[in-house]
Amino acid sequence: MVKAKKAATDVQRRSWLRGAPPPRWVRILPVLLLVGVGVASLTDSVPLDIGFLLGAVPPLAVLAYGPLATALLGAATIGMLTIPFFNLDRPGNTDLVTLGFVATLSVFVSFVRGRRDEQLDLERTVAETAQRAIVPDVRRRVGPVRCASLYRAAERGTLVGGDFFDVRTGPHGVRAVLGDVQGHGLSAVATVASVLGAFREAVLDDVDAEAIAARLDRRLVVDSARTEHAELFATAVLLDFTPQGREVRVLACGHPPPILLRGGAVSTLELDPGPPLGLGLADVMSGTAATVALLGEDRLLLASDGVLEARDASGAFYPFAERLTRMTGVGLDQLPDEIWADLSGFAPKIQDDVTLLILTLDDSAPE
Incomplete structure (x- = not known):
């Protein structure tokens, strides 16, 4: 997909x-x-x-x-x-x-x-x-940002499940999102379509990650009100690349923070996360976006629960950050497939959607 x-x-x-x-x-x-x-x-x-x-x-x-x-x-x-x-x-x-x-x-x-x-x-x-209209292909370059991605839906035979992600450019710079709505498979497709539609509007209008999170939160609250006992919610990570310079603001809404690959080192960003989207709390306690300065070859890796909560035959969780230390020399375009191969070998049965989004700044990319 x-x-x-x-x-x-x-x-x-x-x-x-x-x-x-x-x-x-x-x-x-x-x-x-x-x-x-x-x-x-x-x-x-x-x-x-x-x-x-x-x-x-x-x-x-x-x-x-x-x-x-x-x-x-x-x-x-x-x-x-x-x-x-x-x-x-x-x-x-x-x-x-x-x-x-x-x-x-x-x-x-x-x-x-x-x-x-x-x-x-x-x-x-x-x-x-x-399904492709809901979650279209992510281009390899979006403004100054190079992108690589991978998606594997948990429900066999489908291209879209409960995970969502997108990278868009707008008047305020390049914005990226990766998240996971309640449930997975075909039942979550409508929620994914609603969230991504709101995100694409926000890229054109809203000035920062907090404003985008508030818009997505309102979208889910309104959708929940239409259906009795719907209780729609989603976790997400929002990235706001500054139009000039090599900085990105990162806001986590109930979702695990991104991982930073810098040279041969792998580290998890320390964030002050906000609550999941759809609870009506984004305007009250949205969390604090952290500003990260990116060096020349730095890569930010966002992953869904299907990666972070995969288990082996003994029930042990997939040690994502530890496994990434063996892949720091892999190129950007090859890294998603390398991670998928390693994850498939570790977990005999993957029961959740698997999503990866890897982003890096490239000053040579056309604006």
């Missing part, structure tokens, strides 16, 4: 039983069975009672072929069973009628499957387009 490459990876993760095209061995199997039975019947001097295996060819063809190819394979099966040259069991009329019925039924099932596959492909395309 975050990059085209990531979307392609997600498509490849789907098994063929979940909508992906069938693998090559599934397409070869009915042809291989047909040829194998024919060759076995010709190479053995004693007739073999293996004609019954041909009855599996049309149903196997349904898994990978359209109606025409399924009909041709069914006709080839009946032909091989009846041609005396192959000497396959000398089938009676009942056997031929049964096989003919199976072949005809397979053609019909193949036709229905093809129509449903077309409809599912259309629905999947529409769903992916809608």
Whole structure:
């Protein structure tokens, strides 16, 4: 979702039983069975009672072929069973009628499957387009800020879950946000859309991170009021890059603070966090934004709970900062994939959305 490459990876993760095209061995199997039975019947001097295996060819063809190819394979099966040259069991009329019925039924099932596959492909395309509209790709450069990101939704087959992030430029500089709404999966998509919409408006209007947090807080409070017992809330980290200079103001709203990678050192920023968004407290106790001076190669790494709360088989939490010390030499564009590979190896089952956003200032980037 975050990059085209990531979307392609997600498509490849789907098994063929979940909508992906069938693998090559599934397409070869009915042809291989047909040829194998024919060759076995010709190479053995004693007739073999293996004609019954041909009855599996049309149903196997349904898994990978359209109606025409399924009909041709069914006709080839009946032909091989009846041609005396192959000497396959000398089938009676009942056997031929049964096989003919199976072949005809397979053609019909193949036709229905093809129509449903077309409809599912259309629905999947529409769903992916809608989800990408909610959380579009983050550009590699946003003003003077270079960006790298990764997103893995917890709910299989979706591109958007309960995590959200964005990097935008406006009249007051580059702003970034990463957060996590209540819940995950499809049920949280509407809340993610609402929060990101409010953030994109705030980038154009609000002058600092505190004002942006107050706007997001009000948005969630209003949304909660529309639905009884909704209780919508979200945690977030807001970054406000100064238009000039190498400073960034960081405000945490119930979310773990970013991690600073400086040379070979890894440290967690010390912040005075405010409450989560959506509780109606942003105007009262919004927390204090900390100003961080960034050096030439400094990188700020923001992560969601799916990273910080992942556990191994023994129940131990993923030691994120400790693991990052081994990756300080990895390039910005490669770092998200490196972290994902390490996290996947550490935690056998990741049950929450995984989101990473890595930002660094680049003075050579066009404004």
